[in-house]
Amino acid sequence: MKIAVVGGGSTYTPELAEGFGTNALDIDEVVLVDPAADKLEVIGPLVQRIMRRHGSAARVAWTSDLDRGVEGASLVLFQLRVGGQSARIADEAFPLECGCVGQETTGAGGLAKALRTIPVALAIAERVRELAAPGAWIVDFTNPVGMVTRALLDEGHRAIGLCNVAIGFQRRFAGLLGREPGEVVLDHVGLNHLTWETGVRLDGRDVLPDLLAKHRTEIAEEVDLPEAVFADGLVPSYYLHYFYAHDQEVERMRTAPSRGQEVARIEAELWDVYKDDTLDRKPDLLSQRGGAYYSEAAVALMRSLLTQDGAVHAVNVRNRGFLPYLPDEAVIEVSATVGPEITPAVQIPLGTRQRGLVAAVSAYEELGVEAAVRGGERRVYEALLAHPLVGQHDLAEGLTRRLIATGRDHLPWA
Structure with a gap:
């Protein structure tokens, strides 16, 4: 079996190599695909060394030729920036x-990221459709995952989206419970980067009420939200901080280095570390880069897609009536069994407050995908006006102008 990683020159890729090397996938070949040949010359040998250290005999190759990279692949991972x-x-x-x-x-x-990313993702997916193995899956880890996945599905691609928020919660809750992560199953539901844990199942019993009774304060601190937000018994992801504490976050952002600046600094250090031709494991510094547990989540999902084993994963898939307040074609992020069919496995639904926000952001995502696919200043404005964090004409108009001016080099229609 051949796996292609599009965006394989990323500093993330050694994390993925750990998963390929330590998990029992029947991999014959891993091909890293990236337009940055100089990065591949560093990342490719490092991935090979990591996988060899874990006993994998799979061939590791790297190329800037997309067609060569995806030809015959059974699984194609998208991790683009x-x-x-x-x-x-x-x-x-x-x-x-x-x-x-x-x-x-x-x-x-x-939205700016979606506008420049979705057309590229769709163009790559067309080559996957033409050249990959029959029935090949696209596993998308490219943000914004929900919108990119929806665009891929709208064009008829066999695609599924993946985020590491749920697996992070699973690991954290397992630690609090003193159990192994695999024993903990989450009721994880919402949209990508707009999700809640509505249940935590251990031995068939929902233990989330117990977790909150004992650990509410520390969980609230970890997601950077006040305890009052947890009064309905659900645990929001960290990304809800941008909604529930928007103004405070704006003030913080105005005075602190941005996350992108911090990641750029970390990546510069990582490249120096990666150039050590004796390195054969992911360095500790990579944990600061983001994407924790990415390899575990990705490899476990790929195994289920190939074997249809019915394991539960938090994935981005079509709604198809699961959330009755969203259109069928919307893409949701939900714990689902991955077998012959991919079926939501959440037992505890969202509450009224969560449903309203999910519906509003889903409408924005629909408009945002349309703007990315069809282009046009008016479509960008409509998407921003629909977003709950914007929602005013003057804001939407000003943001539209700035978005287009800032991102013009990646927006051919502009």
Whole structure:
């Protein structure tokens, strides 16, 4: 079996190599695909050394030729960053000029990333459709995952989205419970980067009420939200901080280095570490880069897609009536059994407050995907006006102008 990693020159990739090396997938070949040949010359040998250290005999190759990379692949992972960290830093900066959160997956910054990423992802997916093995899966880890996955599904691609928020909660809750992560099953539901844990199942019993009774304060501190937000018994992801504490976050962002600047600094250090041709494991510094447990989540999901083993994963898939207040074609993030069919496995639904926010952001995502696929200043404005963090004409208009001016090099229609 051949696996292709599009965006394989990323500093993330050694994390993925750990998963390929330590998990029982029947891999014959891993091909890293990236337009940055110089990065591949560093990452490729490192991935090979990591996998060899774990006993994998799979061939590791790297190429800047997309067609060569995806030809015959059974699984193709997307981990793209169109425009690099400099584009991310711009996404974080321009919304602050209008008093809005500057973040690469939420609000105007998230839309900017979607606009430049979705057309590229769709073009790559067309080559996958033409050249990959029959029935090949695209596993998308590219942000904004929900919107990219929806665009891929809208064009008929066999795609599924993956985020590491749920696996992070699973590991944290397992630690609090003194159990192994595999024993803990989450009721994880919402949209990508707009999710809640509505239940935590251990031995068939929901233990989330017990967890909150004993650990509410520390869980609230970890997701950077006041305890009052947890009064309904659900645990929001950290990304809800941008909604529930928006103004405080804007003030913090105006005085602190952005996450993109921090990641750019970490990546510069990582490249120096990666150039050590004796390195054969992911360095500790990589944990500061983000994407914790990415390899575990990705490899476990790929195993289920190939074997249809019915394991539960938090994935981005079509709604198809599961959340009755969203259209069938919306993409949701939900714990689901991955077997012959992919079926939501959440038993405890969202509450009224959560449903309203999910419906609003889903409408924005629908408009945002349309803007990314069809282009046009008016479509960008409509998407921003629909976003709960914008929602005013003057803001939407000002953000639209700044988004287009900042991202023009990656927006051919502009």
